[in-house]
Amino acid sequence: MAKYELSLTVENANLDVTPEGPVTLSVLDVVGPRGETGPQGNTGPTGPAGTTLLSGLSDVDASNAQTGRLLAADGDNTFSFVSVSGVSDNLDDVTSRGSTTTNKLTVGNRTADDTVVDSLEVNNIQQTSAEQSTLTTTSATSVASFSASNFRSGKLIIQVKDNVTSEIQVSQLSVVHNTSVAHTTEYSNLFTGANPLATFEADLRSGTVHIDATPVSTNSTNFKVLKTLIKP
Secondary structure, eight states, rough: OOEEEEOOOOSSSTTTTOOOOOOOOOOOOOOOOOOSOTTTTTTTOOOOOSSSOOGGGGEOOOTOOOOOOEEOOOSSEEEEEEETOOOEEEEEEEHHHOOOSSSSSSTTTTTBBBOSSSEEETTTTTTEEEEEEEEOOOSSSEEEEOOOOOOOOEEEEEEEEEEETEEEEEEEEEEEESOOEEEEEEEEESSSSSSOOOEOOOOOOETEEEEEEEEESSSOOOEEEEEEEEEE
16 A cells, blocks of 8 residues: 655744645655654655565666676666676585586596596595406407506406306406516406406506406406506
8 A cells, every 4th residue: 555745834833723725735755664763853754665576666677687696786877787706606505506516526637527537546646547348359458558657556456247147257466567567466366157257467568558358258248447556
């Protein structure tokens, strides 16, 4: 319901004024609630009543109103919503709205893509990574490799699975090289069948150390290799 401010002015406040004829009152303006008490102790009226809807304010451009923007004066008695430079979400802001993202997450010089990380490095000394491949041959074939210039030694855990018989083998190898020749020792070899599914050798070729696997059959055989490598 609109409120109206009516005013009657008397030159001498001590006179009793009684109108002798019809009195016409004019609405001066539509006003909102009265403001706070003025400095002389008299309560004065406020200005015209406002609105709670931006669409009712002719001097506000609400077309670009978005979450996180602020209302700014344009200098010509109009206002619009603008982005504030230097303000960005932190990780707490993001996780308070949702725990997932389709973007890559980068920490330092490491980037996580979805839930897969290519490798993890500790104190610029040790690196952990993994790779896998499937063979259908009995010829020696590389199933894992690493740069001879970046790493001098390491430990590998290799899981072998015969996709036809479902037999599993797991082997642990230590590898070392002197920049020209690579050596490996297999110190653990477990398997679920009667015999191992593959044997392994290390070879240094063109600056890369390869772990060559020789499967015992041409069955489709999967190799999953977990590598823990140490820098020189």
